[in-house]
Amino acid sequence: MSDTIREKERQTPVAHECNICIVGGSCTGVFAAIQAARLGAKVAIIENNGCFGGSATAGLVNIWHSLYDPSGSKQIIRGLTWELIERLQKKSALTFNEHGENAGYYIFNSAELMIELDLLLTEQPGIRPFLHARFADAVVENGWVTHAIIEDKSGRRAIKADYFIDASGDGDLISRAKLPYTTNSSFQPPAACAIIYGLAEIHKKYPDFNIHDAIRNSKYTDLIKNSLLCDSELVGLPGARILTGACVHDMDCSNADQLTYSEMEGRRQIRTVCDILKENFEGGEKVSLVSLPSYISIRETRHASCQHRISERELSEGTRFPDAVANGSYRENIKKENYDGEEKSALPFYQIPFRSLVPNGSKNVITAGRLIDVDKNAYNSLCVMVNCNQTGEAAGAAATLALDSSIEIPAINTNKLRETLRKEGSIII
Ligand SMILES: Cc1cc2nc3c(=O)[nH]c(=O)nc-3n(C[C@H](O)[C@H](O)[C@H](O)COP(=O)(O)OP(=O)(O)OC[C@H]3O[C@@H](n4cnc5c(N)ncnc54)[C@H](O)[C@@H]3O)c2cc1C
Known part of the structure; x- marks a missing residue:
């Protein structure tokens, strides 16, 4: 061929x-x-x-x-x-x-x-x-x-x-x-964001809850690959949050195959974050994934x-x-x-x-x-x-x-x- x-x-x-x-x-x-x-x-x-x-x-x-x-x-x-x-x-x-x-x-x-x-x-x-x-x-x-x-x-x-x-x-x-x-020689990682609902219940149970620290527990490292997570308000919809930063490391997004992988891996990590919140935090059962980006944010x-x-x-x-x-x-x-x-x-x-x-x-x-x-x-x-x-x-x-x-x-x-x-x-x- x-x-x-x-x-x-x-x-x-x-x-x-x-x-x-x-x-x-x-x-x-x-x-x-x-x-x-x-x-x-x-x-x-x-x-x-x-x-x-x-x-x-x-x-x-x-x-x-x-x-x-x-x-x-x-x-x-x-x-x-x-x-x-x-x-x-x-x-x-x-x-x-x-x-x-x-x-x-x-x-x-x-x-x-x-x-x-x-x-x-x-x-x-x-x-x-x-x-x-x-x-x-x-x-x-x-x-x-x-x-x-x-x-x-x-x-x-x-x-x-x-x-x-x-x-x-x-x-x-x-x-x-x-x-x-x-x-x-290495790029800043691309990262998927998402709109999620239901974090408020977790915040009620854990007043100091911070999604980055919560998920950064070593037992999840393999699942979410050292992501830098943070969440911010979704203006106009109290209760919903924008989750930022399911990072896909060591990717060159000007390479088509690596971009394809990054899109799918970013989404997998978002799902995993939601699962971790649901399964490990009191109040987390209300967490639901509302929306995903139509393309992964590319940093560099x-x-x-x-x-x-x-x-x-x-x-x-x-x-x-x-x-x-x-x-x-x-x-x-x-x-x-x-x-x-x-x-x-x-x-x-x-x-x-x-x-x-x-x-x-x-x-x-x-x-x-x-x-x-x-x-x-x-x-x-x-x-x-x-x-x-x-x-x-x-x-x-x-x-x-x-x-x-x-x-x-x-x-x-x-x-x-x-x-x-x-x-x-x-x-x-
Ligand atoms: C997870 C994450 C969080 C971030 N958080 C922040 C933040 O909170 N605040 C902040 O200010 N910055 C943040 N940044 C950085 C910031 O988002 C980017 O640096 C910035 O958006 C870059 O802008 P840009 O216009 O250069 O590129 P982009 O926003 O990537 O836009 C490029 C555009 O070109 C289009 N395009 C590309 N190739 C083609 C083509 N061949 N044909 C036609 N169209 C094409 C794309 O579709 C896209 O619309 C973050 C980045 C990431 C990854």
């Missing part, structure tokens, strides 16, 4: 022509689309799922971290994240929780967010959405990507565009376009190789960049002392530079979201959604500025990019 087959040559219909084509429709991709369309570009957005929002909707990950600096006194993030927060507040679909050094976080109802993203895209002229559409390949001529090839219900089709944004999380576009990327796969790789030190020290396009305050496992050894009570907020979004050698492709260029230790902090959202807005504005002057994306004037983002409502410092 041969390892490969030759497919028939075919003519691929062009489904749509636009200025900017975005691969991946999480909030990152949607915010890129909205930003570009508000600046006058004609946009297409391609999403593999049947809804927009990525991990925040299809994956059931329902927390946005603080929009303030670590002291909680100065707002550093606004833009479309803030617009969505206000829209969700009007629907009573979001709560704000005060929380120590990271100055609070928002919990939202993922289903309501899904609908708000639909509305945002529909209200804005100039955007053609493609759902249930999988980006399959890129056509490249003289270093310029000219078409994205998608597979959807209508078959294999092409979308022609002047500029492209890779917001697929996994770098599917940059990898097919042969732009440079790296992978770490490819990273674009860009002119600048953001380091743990830059996050820790809050390095300021002249081409900064986003600010962040969420830190996970980042050193509290500065690099001279002095312990800090509140670390400064950090920044994401434009240079970490543009793959080396790219002419008309920019990245946004978790695939931007970040080192291993900085990644867990940087990949949170409030940061990804801002990189989406920045990528949409950058591609539009390149379009306006008919230049390559790396050649845009970053002062003008920052000014544009500021005018559009982002906080650019």
Whole structure:
């Protein structure tokens, strides 16, 4: 048997022509689309799922971290994240929780967010959405990507565009376009979330009940493979909880077989957690599984190789960049002392530079979201959604500025990019 087959040559219909084509429709991709369309570009957005929002909707990950600096006194993030927060507040679909050094976080109802993203895209002229559409390949001529090839219900089709944004999380576009990327020796694990009902009874019987500690008993280790579980409220339905973090370790989710395994293993672990709760905790008999995500949340796969790789030190020290396009305050496992050894009570907020979004050698492709260029230790902090959202807005504005002057994306004037983002409502410092 041969390892490969030759497919028939075919003519691929062009489904749509636009200025900017975005691969991946999480909030990152949607915010890129909205930003570009508000600046006058004609946009297409391609999403593999049947809804927009990525991990925040299809994956059931329902927390946005603080929009303030670590002291909680100065707002550093606004833009479309803030617009969505206000829209969700009007629907009573979001709560704000005060929380120590990271100055609070928002919990939202993922289903309501899904609908708000639909509305945002529909209200804005100039955007053609493609759902249930999988980006399959890129056509490249003289270093310029000219078409994205998608597979959807209508078959294999092409979308022609002047500029492209890779917001697929996994770098599917940059990898097919042969732009440079790296992978770490081990990945942060993908994890399944779920909506479960009936934990309240357990909480009544065990006032200090914490699902992570309860399940982390060594007798369950083989069953749930060192998962980092936590639970949060399901906004709008008291009594139901979002369970986050049935981790599947040592998986590369840019590999199709490992992704398939991760989906099934994540679900098995969720069932197992419910069984453990039912069988071992007083009150647990009421626990029932209400809903599973339509896709497992993927933490990490490819990273674009860009002119600048953001380091743990830059996050820790809050390095300021002249081409900064986003600010962040969420830190996970980042050193509290500065690099001279002095312990800090509140670390400064950090920044994401434009240079970490543009793959080396790219002419008309920019990245946004978790695939931007970040080192291993900085990644867990940087990949949170409030940061990804801002990189989406920045990528949409950058591609539009390149379009306006008919230049390559790396050649845009970053002062003008920052000014544009500021005018559009982002906080650019
Ligand atoms: C279990 C878990 C818990 C987390 N908890 C939090 C949290 O509480 N708060 C927080 O802020 N962050 C959290 N994170 C991190 C955060 O969810 C991610 O870093 C963030 O969602 C990444 O956003 P993204 O847009 O880059 O990628 P994604 O959210 O993964 O979106 C990528 C989108 O691209 C689409 N796509 C991919 N490939 C293709 C293709 N070939 N064709 C078409 N579409 C494609 C996908 O369907 C998806 O919609 C968590 C992550 C995990 C795994």
